[in-house]
Amino acid sequence: MFICASKPSILADVTQPLIEEPSIDLADAPPAVWARGLVRKFGKTVAVDHVDLSIAPGEFYGLLGQNGAGKTTTIKTIVGLLRPNEGIVGIGRFNTWESPTEVKARIGVLPEEFNLYERLTGAELLDFTAAMHGLDRAEAIRRRNELLDLLDLAEAGSKLVGDYSRGMRKKVALGAAIIHRPPVLFLDEPFEGVDAVSARLIRSLLQQAAQGGTTIVFSSHEMHLVEKLCTRIGIMVAGKLTIEETPEGLCRMMGVDNVEDAFIAAVGGRTPDSSWYAT
Amino acid sequence: MVRHLVGLKARLTWNGFRSDRQRKIGLPVALALLTWAGVWLARSHYETAQLLSESDPAALSEYMGWAALFLFLVWVTLPVIIFPLDENLDPQQLATLPITPNRMLAGLAIAGLVAPSTVVPILVIASNSAILSGGWWMALPAGLIYIGLLAVGGQLFSAAISGILRTRRGRDIATFLVLGLAAGSFFIYRSVSSSVAESGVADAVLSQPIIGWWPLIPPVATQKAMIDAAAGDPFTAVLALIAAGTGLIVLALAWRRLLGWLLTTPAQQSAPATKARRNGMATAPWGVVATMARKEFRFYVRDPRQRLVWTGTVIFVGLAVGGAVMNATGFFDIRGQEWGPLVAPVLVLFVGLPIALNLFGWERNAASYLFVLPPKPHQILLGKNLAVATALGVETILLTVGLAAFTGHWTWVWLAFPLTIAAVGCQLAVGNLVSVLTPLRLPREGTDVFAQSTEQGCLAIVSQTVSFFAIGLLLVPPASVVVLTVSFGEVLAPWIAAVVAIGWGLVFYLLSLFVSSRLLGRRMPEVLAWVQVV
Numbered sequence: 001m002f003i004c005a006s007k008p009s010i011l012a013d014v015t016q017p018l019i020e021e022p023s024i025d026l027a028d029a030p031p032a033v034w035a036r037g038l039v040r041k042f043g044k045t046v047a048v049d050h051v052d053l054s055i056a057p058g059e060f061y062g063l064l065g066q067n068g069a070g071k072t073t074t075i076k077t078i079v080g081l082l083r084p085n086e087g088i089v090g091i092g093r094f095n096t097w098e099s100p101t102e103v104k105a106r107i108g109v110l111p112e113e114f115n116l117y118e119r120l121t122g123a124e125l126l127d128f129t130a131a132m133h134g135l136d137r138a139e140a141i142r143r144r145n146e147l148l149d150l151l152d153l154a155e156a157g158s159k160l161v162g163d164y165s166r167g168m169r170k171k172v173a174l175g176a177a178i179i180h181r182p183p184v185l186f187l188d189e190p191f192e193g194v195d196a197v198s199a200r201l202i203r204s205l206l207q208q209a210a211q212g213g214t215t216i217v218f219s220s221h222e223m224h225l226v227e228k229l230c231t232r233i234g235i236m237v238a239g240k241l242t243i244e245e246t247p248e249g250l251c252r253m254m255g256v257d258n259v260e261d262a263f264i265a266a267v268g269g270r271t272p273d274s275s276w277y278a279t
Numbered sequence: 280m281v282r283h284l285v286g287l288k289a290r291l292t293w294n295g296f297r298s299d300r301q302r303k304i305g306l307p308v309a310l311a312l313l314t315w316a317g318v319w320l321a322r323s324h325y326e327t328a329q330l331l332s333e334s335d336p337a338a339l340s341e342y343m344g345w346a347a348l349f350l351f352l353v354w355v356t357l358p359v360i361i362f363p364l365d366e367n368l369d370p371q372q373l374a375t376l377p378i379t380p381n382r383m384l385a386g387l388a389i390a391g392l393v394a395p396s397t398v399v400p401i402l403v404i405a406s407n408s409a410i411l412s413g414g415w416w417m418a419l420p421a422g423l424i425y426i427g428l429l430a431v432g433g434q435l436f437s438a439a440i441s442g443i444l445r446t447r448r449g450r451d452i453a454t455f456l457v458l459g460l461a462a463g464s465f466f467i468y469r470s471v472s473s474s475v476a477e478s479g480v481a482d483a484v485l486s487q488p489i490i491g492w493w494p495l496i497p498p499v500a501t502q503k504a505m506i507d508a509a510a511g512d513p514f515t516a517v518l519a520l521i522a523a524g525t526g527l528i529v530l531a532l533a534w535r536r537l538l539g540w541l542l543t544t545p546a547q548q549s550a551p552a553t554k555a556r557r558n559g560m561a562t563a564p565w566g567v568v569a570t571m572a573r574k575e576f577r578f579y580v581r582d583p584r585q586r587l588v589w590t591g592t593v594i595f596v597g598l599a600v601g602g603a604v605m606n607a608t609g610f611f612d613i614r615g616q617e618w619g620p621l622v623a624p625v626l627v628l629f630v631g632l633p634i635a636l637n638l639f640g641w642e643r644n645a646a647s648y649l650f651v652l653p654p655k656p657h658q659i660l661l662g663k664n665l666a667v668a669t670a671l672g673v674e675t676i677l678l679t680v681g682l683a684a685f686t687g688h689w690t691w692v693w694l695a696f697p698l699t700i701a702a703v704g705c706q707l708a709v710g711n712l713v714s715v716l717t718p719l720r721l722p723r724e725g726t727d728v729f730a731q732s733t734e735q736g737c738l739a740i741v742s743q744t745v746s747f748f749a750i751g752l753l754l755v756p757p758a759s760v761v762v763l764t765v766s767f768g769e770v771l772a773p774w775i776a777a778v779v780a781i782g783w784g785l786v787f788y789l790l791s792l793f794v795s796s797r798l799l800g801r802r803m804p805e806v807l808a809w810v811q812v813v
Binding site: 101102120123132134 | 650655
């Protein structure tokens, strides 16, 4: 927060959507992110099982689940990296698999794995991404420099991404995901392996993006952050989307006072036998 | 512990075969090809030895010594030069386990033999034992030490090259070292085959005796042990076996030392140029296609393996010039030929193929980053093609000018440029289709930069061989038109030959771009699944 507070004008600019969506009545507006009857199988394993999802514009949606519950697979099918076996998915009025270019122009993706170009410098990665999104050169340079400053990567911008620490990679990947100011952001574990200072920086940036009207789909195991950031939570269990609620509603439903306990109750988690080491 | 490591390698190989589509196709192909190669080698070895034992027994022991050394050198160096090494267990992952260094080394060495390629030396060693059946009691210990030498020698050489590649300066040296080895191997092969053809095997091996060097060359010492055992001289046989065993221990100790260094020394990344550091990619030219091409260029320079592909020109130039200078090799002679400079476009058949035929494999896991970006498939292909075409264009022009200077004939130099456009167009036409339809997974860069499973290497070689012939066939019409112009008294006007060559290359390229763009648009998830490193 202390870092972001010093650069309010840059933040406001960065989080302002680049693509002007047509002005339409909200009642008729299509969901920002949607899936209908989504099924994805790997061999005999059903990773995503008939998921219906509808995320409104401007929502900060937390997609939660245990490891292997199908969160990443769901996100990959929506962004066009994994073909669904059944069902349709899309962004706004575009079906991902019918209009892939239109969908990709409207999204920013922070992948779970660090699948970045390790032999580009941070600055080059941002430039490359900006060019791929059709930004003109002057605008790309301006946004790249702003983002490097904002993400505390100004000095590291000239180093290869392969030399970055885990937290720096997360930050540069986030910068690349938002450089074109997408109306929809997909963030898979954005806080995993990130130090406290960087985590706060990323959190502030995301909060401001959401306040600026960006729809954020957020997958994380950091429950306290989910509780702080998300306006709605979807919980996946064994490929099915079993619960969709606000954080408060989820706590009420489970009869607990925090999202972590509510999540554990929702997925049927249990405390391990603590006597194992003693034996 | 050794047993566990061998079991682990076997399990990984089996699991990889069951779960990976490339390996399901590649493993049977690799096994069939390698078994065929092994049987052919073993039979040739047996027949040659039989012939020598009947006609010139004195030459037999020299031949056996050379055969052992030749197989050892091929096994050790070939994976690094052209054929990928089998994907070995990563010592980095074992470093935290409570395994003593000696056990780890033994485990890694033996586990390295759990691979389809092992079938070749086993068949040759079996035929070797059959030749020297009189020394049956020595066959097993000598054979085991020889296999140990292959396992440890291969690992040591690969680790040494990997170690050199860990430093920036070392990478520059290693590139030329590996290229030099490749070119050197070719000329050794040509030299051996021509001297055998001229004077026969017996005279050739007798003129270069090696068996007397057995105390210093462990693979030769194993043969010496078997030869002496067969000749009824157990004392010298055991002495030679001890020498071979000592050589194996020395190699193992060197490998152990090197591995220790590799495990504790991080690799240095290539440093971007100062201009790139200052400007990022925001220098001219800009735009989707141009920026994609520039991204590719940076990887050509910064990725040691890609840099190795592009510096492969050195091999081609070496062969062309060396072939001309040493006309005795019979490769080809372009000295004083008017058409000499027109050989340069043939470069496309030898340089850049691993990249042009696997445009997305080189993306490795970053393919998932590229595929969530909005450029249209034809823009992605155009950008990558622009980079390949520019690199090939520059290399071909340099070679054309070099050959013109070498031959002293400049008349037809200008015709090399349209022919280059045809050649590059044909390479890209085939490359785009192959890249989209059968992309090949490249290994994650780790301790061993050459690590790749044999079956994937086999698929790569099969794919490249088929593509090589496809590109060659596509080049026949424009090349024929140019030959008609240059060698048959300008039967066709030179400008017609130039137009035909350019038109031919462009038509095939554009056709392929049209088809492969549509295929890529439909197959992005499939391409991604094939190239992502698990």
